[in-house]
Amino acid sequence: MKINVGFLILMGFIIGVITCYFFGKKTILKKYIQLLEKTNNKVKKIIKNAEKKGDSIKKNKIIQAKEKFIELQSKYEKNIHFREKKIKDKENRLSKEIEIYFNKNNRLDAQIYDYEKKFKILKRTKKEFNYIHIKQINLLEKISNYSSEEAKNELINLLKDEAKTKAQTYIQNIIEESQLTAKMEAKKIIIQAIQRIGTEQAIENAVSIFHIESDDVKGRIIGREGRNIRALEKATGVEIIVDDTPEAILLSCFNPIRREVARLSLHKLVIDGRIHPARIEEIVEKTEKQIEEEIIDIGKKNIIDLGIHGIHPQLIKMIGRMKYRSSYGQNLLQHSREVANLSGILASELGLNAKIAKRAGLLHDIGKIPEKETELPHAILGMQYAEKYGENIEVCNAIGSHHDEIEMKVLISPIIQISDSISGARPGIRKNSFESYSKRLKNLEDIAFSFYGVNKAFAIQAGRELRVLVESKKIDDQKAFQLSCDIKEKIKNEMTYPGQIKVTVIRETRAVQIAR
Structure with a gap:
């Protein structure tokens, strides 16, 4: 500016x-x-x-x-x-x-x-x-006049007993835990047993022997170029084995009725002397009809003997077929009759329906005679057959539950199960001689008596259970468990027996007073 x-x-x-x-x-x-x-x-x-x-x-x-x-x-x-x-x-x-x-x-x-x-x-x-x-x-040394070494030995023994008791407690816990997997282990054992003896059992139960007077008959049965034996096998469905076995021909088939048809047909052909394909077919056809009629007659005879009525014809046939079926070496029809009679007696004593009990006892094993191949247990299959042919609910439940496959809903069911066990456990019934049976029972009781504190010993249920009574003053609860383990081990090491043996040690304390 x-x-x-x-x-x-x-x-x-x-x-x-x-x-x-x-x-x-x-x-x-x-x-x-x-x-x-x-x-x-x-x-x-x-x-x-x-x-x-x-x-x-x-x-x-x-x-x-x-x-x-x-x-x-x-x-x-x-x-x-x-x-x-x-x-x-x-x-x-x-x-x-x-x-x-x-x-x-x-x-x-x-x-x-x-x-x-x-x-x-x-x-x-x-x-x-x-x-x-x-x-x-x-x-203690002063009171007992023990030397130092004796006192040490006594102390060592005391510690040993204490350690043994603790070890038994530990073993008991392990056993209780192992029971959780017992079912799976049992299945493994059964499978191993089948692997070991399945072949022998198949040979024993699937083969029949046809005896002949001389080996010359074998050539006639075989026929020219084997045509007779091929015709017989085709007609009967049975494999016929002609080998070096002297005076015998083997008939091999899982179906016992077919084996019986083949056996009877061979018997008729040998007696008749005319053995050729046409005659074979004729004889086999007649024998099949004869066996079928015999089966029906056997079924009717057994239900009449037992006082049972109103059974379906198809069930009558199954009862007749039981004659040609065995279970553990025991004839199935004879076993079913025993179960029916025992069930009727037990039901009568208990005030129940004896006829229903007999009916269920006779039919309890019909599942072992299947009309076709199936994977169902025989008790369930038998129950299905009974339902199919119109049997009442009590009989069906008794058949299906006699091996605990289903729940028991009627009072007849446990009676059938008990009778079945009694029939199967009878000494000597299932390929056990009475001498070996009685000897095994005595050996079991002797093993029990060899232990300290045992008062009495009883082998029951055909040798499947050993009950041992001990003196309560000498054996306490821990020692009772230990004693059962020791007896079990000794039985396993010294005896040979089928199945299993249950060892039960019973310790009882009684207080007795007398008022005068």
């Missing part, structure tokens, strides 16, 4: 000099003075206006600077507040962690102190116990 004013003054001055020079000094000077005054006034106005504008601009800049300062101050204060809050939170968290750490240390110190105190008490108690124990040992 100052540069503009000077410039104007200079210009005014130059103009005034020039004016004075042309118009005269006075006029020029007067006019110059007037012009100069005007110029000064203008300059003053300009200066005044410039000062006003400068003040206004200055005020605006100051206001803007203050506003900017306030804005920056607010942002800074916010940042400061946020940082202070963050620092404060960290301080609080750190103080809490420090407090928790010190609390844990204090608790740990208290626990250590408590443990040390308990350890000292335990140590002192142990010393006192050892002192009392030594004192008792010395007292």
Whole structure:
């Protein structure tokens, strides 16, 4: 602003000099003075206006600077507040962690102190116990007049008994755990047994022997180029084995009725002497009809003998077929008759329906005579046959549950199961001679009597269970369990027996007083 004013003054001055020079000094000077005054006034106005504008601009800049300062101050204060809050939170968290750490240390110190105190008490108690124990040992030595070696031996025996008792407890726990997997292990054992003796059993139960007077008959049975034997095998469905076995021909087939048809047909052909394919077919056809009639007659005869009525004709045929079927070497029809008679007697004694019991007992094993191949257990299959041919609910349930495949829902069912067990357990019935049976029972009882504390021993259930009565004063509960294990091991090591033998040790305490 100052540069503009000077410039104007200079210009005014130059103009005034020039004016004075042309118009005269006075006029020029007067006019110059007037012009100069005007110029000064203008300059003053300009200066005044410039000062006003400068003040206004200055005020605006100051206001803007203050506003900017306030804005920056607010942002800074916010940042400061946020940082202070963050620092404060960290301080609080750190103080809490420090407090928790010190609390844990204090608790740990208290626990250590408590443990040390308990350890000292335990140590002192142990010393006192050892002192009392030594004192008792010395007292026992004085009372019993034992030498040091004798006392040591007695102590060793005591420790042995204690260790043995603990070991038996441990063994008992293991046995209880193993019972959870007993079913699977039993299946494995059965499979192994089948692998070992399945072939022998198949040979024994699937082969019949046809005796002949001389080996010359074998050639006639075989025929020219084997046509007779092929015709016989085709007609009967049985494999006929002619080998070097003297005076015998083997008939091999799983179906016992087919084997019987083949045996009877061969017998008729040998007696008749005319052995050729046409005659073979004729004889086999007649024999099949004869066997079928015989089966029906056998079924009818047995149900009449037992006083049973209203059985379906198909079930009568199945009863007749039982004659040609064996189970564990026991004839199935004879076994079913025994079960029927036993069931009738038991039902009569209990006030139940003896006829229903006999009916269920006779039919309980019809599932072993299948009409076609099946994978069902024979009890379930027999129950299905009974339902199919109109037997009532009690008979069906008794048949299906006699091996616990289904739940027993009627009172007849356990009677059938008991009768079945009695018939199967009868000494000598299942290929066991009476002499070996009685000898095995005696050996079982002798093994039991060979142990200390045994009062009585009984081999029951055809030798499948050994019950041992012990003296309660000599044998406690732990020793009773140990005794059962020892007897079991001795039986396994010294005897040969079928199936399994259950060893039951019974310890009984009796308190007897007499009032006089």
